[in-house]
Structures are given as structure tokens and as C-alpha cells.
Amino acid sequence: MPPLVDAVFFWSDLFGTAVFAFSGVLVAGRLRMDGFGVIVLAAVTAIGGGTIRDLIIGAEQVFWVADAVYLWVILVTALLGQYIARLPRRLPWYLLPLADAFGLALFTIIGTEKALSHGTSEMVAVVMGVMTGVAGGMIRDMLAREVPMVLQREIYATASILGGILYTGALALDLPPLLATLAGMLGTFALRTAAIRWHLSLPAFSLTR
Numbered sequence: 030m031p032p033l034v035d036a037v038f039f040w041s042d043l044f045g046t047a048v049f050a051f052s053g054v055l056v057a058g059r060l061r062m063d064g065f066g067v068i069v070l071a072a073v074t075a076i077g078g079g080t081i082r083d084l085i086i087g088a089e090q091v092f093w094v095a096d097a098v099y100l101w102v103i104l105v106t107a108l109l110g111q112y113i114a115r116l117p118r119r120l121p122w123y124l125l126p127l128a129d130a131f132g133l134a135l136f137t138i139i140g141t142e143k144a145l146s147h148g149t150s151e152m153v154a155v156v157m158g159v160m161t162g163v164a165g166g167m168i169r170d171m172l173a174r175e176v177p178m179v180l181q182r183e184i185y186a187t188a189s190i191l192g193g194i195l196y197t198g199a200l201a202l203d204l205p206p207l208l209a210t211l212a213g214m215l216g217t218f219a220l221r222t223a224a225i226r227w228h229l230s231l232p233a234f235s236l237t238r
Contacts, residue, residue, distance in 0.1 A: 045132030047106045050075040054110035056173050068142040072108040077165030082157045086147040126225050134164040134217035137192040155193035182231050184224035192217030
């Protein structure tokens with residue numbers, strides 16, 4: 030991709046990292062954790078999925094080991110996030126979910142593309158994209174002793190799956206990478222925001238009648 034597009038992706042990736050880290054801060058605050066606990070939850074939420082992905086696909090270096098700027102973003106977010114979360118004037122309720130939806134869309138495509146670049150099949154790449162987008166939140170929820178959101182009725186992982194399929198499908202049709210990226214991101218973002226707006230959810234599995 031052109032250098033300008035690469036730069037946009039890099040800064041968007043850092044933004045997504047900060048958003049995911051802030052969601053970890055909020056969970057830590059709800060559980061009244063100390064400062065170390067805040068940083069831990071922020072870190073696992075932001076980079077947990079990408080770390081697992083890189084280990085599975087055999088990347089030469091885990092992404093945040095290769096570039097420590099991700100750790101600095103998490104640390105700054107954890108410190109500032111504790112102040113922002115205490116502000117008497119709250120941010121609009123929809124701001125964080127929309128930012129999170131953007132982060133999910135971006136992380137899904139980044140994870141899928143990185144897996145493809147390491148020679149995986151399209152199906153495995155989609156799985157790696159979903160893992161990049163949702164695994165950090167799952168680890169966060171488990172540390173908080175909660176059922177992970179993606180294992181409940183919330184349309185979250187489903188949106189990530191859609192984005193990965195659209196991205197790999199577009200590449201299989203020989204569409205330009207930029208167009209494939211936009212298709213994948215828009216698919217994830219649109220489905221996730223629609224679920225937020227209209228309270229859409231998947232049917233629950235139950236053994237009771």
C-alpha cells in the first residue's frame with residue numbers, strides 16, 4: 030500500500046489500541062482494582078489478541094516487542110483513563126461503543142492480513158482476524174471473573190467474522206487490497222453499530238424449555 034495509507038493504518042492501529050485499553054480501565058475501575066490491576070487489564074485487552082495471533086502464526090517477533098510504542102500507548106491510556114473515567118461530565122454514551130466498533134473492524138483486518146502474509150489459508154486467516162479483535166476482551170473478562178461478552182448473545186465476534194470473510198473474499202476476486210480492506214472494515218463496523226443501535230443479538234442456546 031502507499032506510504033500515506035500505511036501511515037493512516039499505523040495511527041489508526043494506535044487509536045484502536047488506546048480504545049481497547051480504555052475499556053480495560055473501565056472494567057478495572059468497576060472492580061475497584063489498584064493501579065497495577067488497571068494497567069494489566071488495559072494491556073491484555075489491547076494487545077492480548079494480537080499476541081496470541083503472532084505466537085500461533087509464528088511471527089518473527091510479537092508486534093509490541095518489535096515496536097514498544099504500543100506499550101507506551103497502553104501505559105498512557107491506563108494513567109489518563111483513570112482520570113477521564115472520574116470526570117463528573119461523562120462522555121456521550123455512544124462514543125466509546127463506536128470507537129470500539131472501529132477498533133474491532135481495524136484489528137480484524139490487520140489480523141487477517143498478517144495471517145495471510147505468513148502463508149495461512151483464508152479460513153485460518155479469518156480465525157486469526159477474529160482472534161486479534163476479540164481475544165483480548167475475552168482475557169479481560171475472564172480476569173474480571175465474568176462470562177466473556179463474545180460468548181454471550183452480543184453480536185461482536187460475528188461482526189468480526191463477517192469482516193474477515195469480506196476481506197479474504199475480495200482478495201480472492203482480485204480486488205485491490207485497499208478496496209478489500211474498506212469492504213472488510215465497513216462490514217464489521219456496520220454490523221456492530223447496527224447491533225448497538227437496534228439491540229440486535231444472536232439467539233441463545235438453552236437446554237430448558
